[in-house]
Amino acid sequence: MEENFYQTLFLTLKLASLTTAILFCVSIPIAFYLSRSQGILKSILEIIVTLPLVLPPTVIGFYLLLLLSPDGYIGFIFNELFDVKLIFSFPGLVLGSIIYSLPFMVQPIHAGLEKIPKQLMEASYLMGKSKWQTLLKVQLPNCKPAIYTAIALTFTHTMGEFGIVLMIGGNIPGETRLAAMAIYDAVESLNYQQANQYALTLIFITLVFLGFVHLWRKKTTN
């Protein structure tokens, strides 16, 4: 087994977990806003959220490369203020993954929130509960299956990310080298056995994760 095998897998899992956790926190206010609002702002936000779903990863990767590079707007700010280099680094990968996986987290939660009967929120308001209290105590607990789906989609999607990683992360072992890149490298060097090891491990982890999510969903639905 390759020396860096576990390191690459660990990095892949770390990126997927971090991206999922951050996106979960970011997406709830976005989905809440989308489920409550009407009008042009909602439409604009919906389009922005959907964009990563339809654009080729290389297009997003290309513009992220420009923005995150030390001369780019975001890269410059991070470099000057926090002395953090975003391009070809793990923090840059996290940022890229958050942008690319945004629709996978927002859209299921948004759909779940919209499905909740309006009267439940109204009943909560009449009981003196604020909008945030209602979100936390009534809306989110009643759209758990949608939240589980969002977590599963985001995590598994980030695990297999390739295009953006290639554009903004490169292939630095221990820093930005993820499982998908390792498979690509192994295939290029005709090392099919190693590619198979990575691919089977990814399939296994994804299946186990989806199995757990399916069980949670089933438990909640019951």
Add this chain to the structure above:
Amino acid sequence: MNFSIDLFHSFSTLQGIQKIEANLQIPFGEYVSISGISGSGKTTFLRLISGLIPPQNGTICWGEQVWHDTKNKQCIPPQERNIGMVFQDYALFPNMNTLDNILFACKKKIEKKYLQSILDTLGLDNYLTRYPHQLSGGQQQRVAIARALISKPALLLLDEPFSALDETLKKTVQSFIYEMHQQYSMTTLVVSHQISEIKPYAHRFLQFENEKLIDYPYIEKNNFTVQGILISKEKSESEMSQVTLLYEGKIYQSPFPSSELEKLQIGDKIHFGLFL
């Protein structure tokens, strides 16, 4: 002190544009019945006064407190109105069991004795750990009633609150609500298709007629004290129709049971309730 409502609201339905017009003064602590044919706007009216829908025009005042004033762009959110409401389809929270559903409505710490008296009367003691989907329609309705009463609201809004209860239970729940209404001086508005359900308790009957909420004269619990001459009758699809009567040279309108309307002839003398 009065609960003053003067509002106009219109909204789209499948049948076209529906309007609601109401101009009322309800003294605090009254028990009011609201009736009207299906789709006349009874539920929407409750939603308008609770603040769940802002009226397009008008004012709603709870005593001296302005809840809504379109002209001055004033609106107090539903959270601050101290209202207890039973929704037509109960609106129980699926993620909470019976006890949590009831306790969620508490704004401050409640006395155990008070909670127990509600649970006992409504027969909910054995279902406290059950979730809404594990309860029958009647049980869900009783949980919704308990939830509306638990915080001793100043204004109690009940939308078809007895529809899923059997006859015996209905009487128990009706008199319990009336008892609570009296004990805590709750102003109570009850929407019901069956006026007979509320008739023994209501101080006042409101009826939606031609998109307008008509405030009928004060009736003292079936004590029909004056005799008028029937000059016209209008049959309605609901349980109560409307008759026009002449009494001492003045014209009055009064609700009358639709089932009895055919027996009436113009010129008949009819006893009706009148607040003089």
